[in-house]
Amino acid sequence: MANWSVILNIAKTHLLTKIKQTSTAALGVTFGIGAYITLVCFMTGLNGMLDDLILNQTPHIHVYNEIEPSKKQPISLYDNVNESFNVVHSIKPKLSQKKIHNALPIIKYLEENKVVRCALPQIKTQIFYIAGSIELGGNLTGINAIDEASLFNMGDYIVEGSAEALQNTDNGILLGIGIAKKMSLKVGDRVQISPINGGVFPLKIVGFYQSGIADLDAIQSFTNIKTVQRILGEANNYITDINVKLYDIDQAVSLSKKIERQFNLTALDIKTANAQFETGTTIRNLITYAVSITLLIVAGFGIYNILNMLIYEKMNDIAILKATGFSGKDVQLIFMSQAMIIGFVGGLLGLLIGYGLVSLIDTIPFQTEALPTVETYPINMNPLFFVIGFSFAMFSTFLAGYLPSKKAKKIDPVKIIRGQ
Amino acid sequence: MSIVLEAKHINKYFKKPVMFHVLKDINFQIKKGEFVSIMGKSGCGKSTLLYILSTMDTDYEGELFLNNKLITNQSREHLSYLRNKHIGFVFQFHYLLSEFSVLENVMLPAKKLAKKSHQEIEHDAMEKLKMLNIDHLALKRASRISGGEKQRVAIARALINNPSIIMGDEPTGNLDSHNAENVFNIFERLSNEQGLSLLVVTHDGDFAKKTDRIIQMEDGKIMT
Ligand SMILES: Nc1ncnc2c1ncn2[C@@H]1O[C@H](COP(=O)(O)OP(=O)(O)O)[C@@H](O)[C@H]1O
Ligand SMILES: [Mg+2]
Numbered sequence: 001m002a003n004w005s006v007i008l009n010i011a012k013t014h015l016l017t018k019i020k021q022t023s024t025a026a027l028g029v030t031f032g033i034g035a036y037i038t039l040v041c042f043m044t045g046l047n048g049m050l051d052d053l054i055l056n057q058t059p060h061i062h063v064y065n066e067i068e069p070s071k072k073q074p075i076s077l078y079d080n081v082n083e084s085f086n087v088v089h090s091i092k093p094k095l096s097q098k099k100i101h102n103a104l105p106i107i108k109y110l111e112e113n114k115v116v117r118c119a120l121p122q123i124k125t126q127i128f129y130i131a132g133s134i135e136l137g138g139n140l141t142g143i144n145a146i147d148e149a150s151l152f153n154m155g156d157y158i159v160e161g162s163a164e165a166l167q168n169t170d171n172g173i174l175l176g177i178g179i180a181k182k183m184s185l186k187v188g189d190r191v192q193i194s195p196i197n198g199g200v201f202p203l204k205i206v207g208f209y210q211s212g213i214a215d216l217d218a219i220q221s222f223t224n225i226k227t228v229q230r231i232l233g234e235a236n237n238y239i240t241d242i243n244v245k246l247y248d249i250d251q252a253v254s255l256s257k258k259i260e261r262q263f264n265l266t267a268l269d270i271k272t273a274n275a276q277f278e279t280g281t282t283i284r285n286l287i288t289y290a291v292s293i294t295l296l297i298v299a300g301f302g303i304y305n306i307l308n309m310l311i312y313e314k315m316n317d318i319a320i321l322k323a324t325g326f327s328g329k330d331v332q333l334i335f336m337s338q339a340m341i342i343g344f345v346g347g348l349l350g351l352l353i354g355y356g357l358v359s360l361i362d363t364i365p366f367q368t369e370a371l372p373t374v375e376t377y378p379i380n381m382n383p384l385f386f387v388i389g390f391s392f393a394m395f396s397t398f399l400a401g402y403l404p405s406k407k408a409k410k411i412d413p414v415k416i417i418r419g420q
Numbered sequence: 421m422s423i424v425l426e427a428k429h430i431n432k433y434f435k436k437p438v439m440f441h442v443l444k445d446i447n448f449q450i451k452k453g454e455f456v457s458i459m460g461k462s463g464c465g466k467s468t469l470l471y472i473l474s475t476m477d478t479d480y481e482g483e484l485f486l487n488n489k490l491i492t493n494q495s496r497e498h499l500s501y502l503r504n505k506h507i508g509f510v511f512q513f514h515y516l517l518s519e520f521s522v523l524e525n526v527m528l529p530a531k532k533l534a535k536k537s538h539q540e541i542e543h544d545a546m547e548k549l550k551m552l553n554i555d556h557l558a559l560k561r562a563s564r565i566s567g568g569e570k571q572r573v574a575i576a577r578a579l580i581n582n583p584s585i586i587m588g589d590e591p592t593g594n595l596d597s598h599n600a601e602n603v604f605n606i607f608e609r610l611s612n613e614q615g616l617s618l619l620v621v622t623h624d625g626d627f628a629k630k631t632d633r634i635i636q637m638e639d640g641k642i643m644t
Contacts, residue, residue: 006531010517017519320515323476324529324577325504327497414471417511 011337022342025306028299029346033389036292037354040385043288045378047281058270059243060252063259065098066266103239115251120147122241123228130192131183138219142228151245160187161207171227173203177210178218201231296396303342303400311408318408319416332409339401347393351386424585424617425450430482442468444640450619455611457628458621460637466621470589474509475499487584504533508578510588516570518563525562526576533581548576568599588620
């Protein structure tokens with residue numbers, strides 16, 4: 001039967017008499033855990049920021065009409081050549097409209113689905129920005145500005161003006177910052193745009209849009225759905241895209257398949273659209289854990305060494321303890337608890353140091369053109385990391401303490417007593 | 421009189437470096453309250469025998485009884501318990517935990533036994549120290565006292581759980597004559613006043629003569 005108060009008392013005395021060595025060992029753990037916390041909070045903060053950059057403004061499912069060739073060419077409808085091998089050259093895409101047929105009922109139908117948080121209509125169209133005699137090609141997207149702001153964080157990317165201003169202004173435009181720079185425009189100015197099928201429309205600039213992706217900012221602008229419909233001369237059921245946001249992103253794949261089947265539209269889910277993004281996240285996580293585990297292994301060897309040395313120095317004590325009735329298991333527990341105390345204290349200090357460093361990094365300014373919403377280095381201080389870090393410390397010290405303590409358990413007291 | 425310790429046909433071999441028959445058919449009994457000494461030339465196997473009797477060495481042939489119960493082939497855990505509760509051991513070299521105080525050293529086996537509260541154990545330990553006239557050293561570190569004092573602390577520690585028997589392997593071998601006499605007197609008093617059983621290996625003929633019985637060993641055999 002283990003008698004913990006005696007065992008811990010002996011462990012404590014051993015540790016305190018070798019305070020220099022034990023604190024060195026504990027500092028190794030502190031360093032490992034501190035580095036882990038700092039790295040993981042910073043890396044996942046970075047991941048989160050980069051994810052947000054794309055994923056926040058990306059719909060979970062994007063529904064649109066793809067321009068593509070007919071899957072069945074007319075020849076296959078012709079029964080006479082049924083048995084033969086047909087080759088069709090120069091297949092052209094089938095003539096179809098960009099417009100989503102019955103868009104408004106589809107939106108209504110989608111919004112009734114329980115997993116769908118919202119389905120927002122958009123109209124995408126190509127236009128020219130006209131500055132004197134120069135025509136700059138670009139995209140104009142008609143949106144419900146306020147809904148986009150609340151559901152797709154549109155507001156994060158509006159650097160001047162606001163979503164409300166766009167919603168409330170007839171013939172307003174939220175201009176890409178790249179275009180504004182090229183054309184030296186300010187908020188309140190007017191910009192002339194021309195759709196592909198002709199005509200010139202002056203729109204009032206209510207704000208600037210900066211996504212952080214320069215190529216996009218040089219062409220993309222936003223306006224109200226109604227304004228686009230007017231520019232294009234289309235009716236108010238003219239919708240080219242539906243952006244769906246779900247409560248649970250994991251449902252995206254299955255729902256997108258369902259939409260494709262049901263409405264004969266293209267529905268692109270976020271996982272397929274951003275597959276390469278997950279790879280980046282995985283690799284950053286891999287680096288974090290590789291570095292932390294390396295540090296902890298080094299710390300583990302430190303503990304292993306100290307404990308081996310301690311056991312060597314305490315041979316006499318071990319022999320006495322065994323001779324006076326402590327079992328091998330008691331002795332093992334004494335040295336195991338020393339390892340665990342080192343891990344506990346070192347780990348706890350590591351968490352504190354990690355917390356300190358992370359809090360410090362969180363205040364360091366980090367400003368970049370590409371990320372208008374970010375002001376300091378991104379940090380993701382998730383309590384789970386602290387739990388993992390601590391378990392990590394305890395686990396590695398357990399491993400490091402196990403072998404030496406096993407050795408102590410097996411020491412034959414007779415050999416030691418004879419040896420004197 | 422009841423028998424505290426009994427050895428039946430104990431044989432032991434050292435297999436390394438060469439096969440060596442160190443204990444040859446050892447048979448004897450120690451009755452309750454007896455003070456027995458073991459004598460014999462150096463290398464005749466006294467220590468080896470004592471390590472077997474104290475249950476620390478389990479690599480032997482034959483049978484060993486403690487309070488009439490067979491302890492040969494018991495589990496290591498149980499042997500630890502027996503050492504803790506029933507056997508007090510005093511070595512030639514004063515084996516104390518050098519980083520602990522004298523009092524803590526004495527208390528340790530009782531804390532392991534965990535039959536009494538901390539206060540009771542501390543009280544018992546102080547009683548033992550008083551009995552051996554070293555209570556003034558209680559709070560000193562074990563490494564800071566003299567050899568004779570250390571040996572008395574070791575005796576106090578051996579006594580703490582009121583064992584069935586105390587064994588000593590040349591407990592006075594490393595002490596000057598004055599301290600050796602002192603330790604012997606303590607043993608004699610324990611035997612007379614408290615009826616404690618004692619088994620002590622010694623080189624000192626004068627010491628041995630004063631005990632109840634002498635077991636004479638030669639080349640791994642008991643002669644008398
Ligand atoms: N671990 C061992 N391996 C081999 N021989 C040993 C070992 N320990 C002791 N011996 C031998 O056993 C004999 C008895 O030793 P020991 O019991 O210590 O004698 P004593 O205590 O009577 O002086 C000696 O000859 C010694 O050399
Ligand atoms: Mg000897």
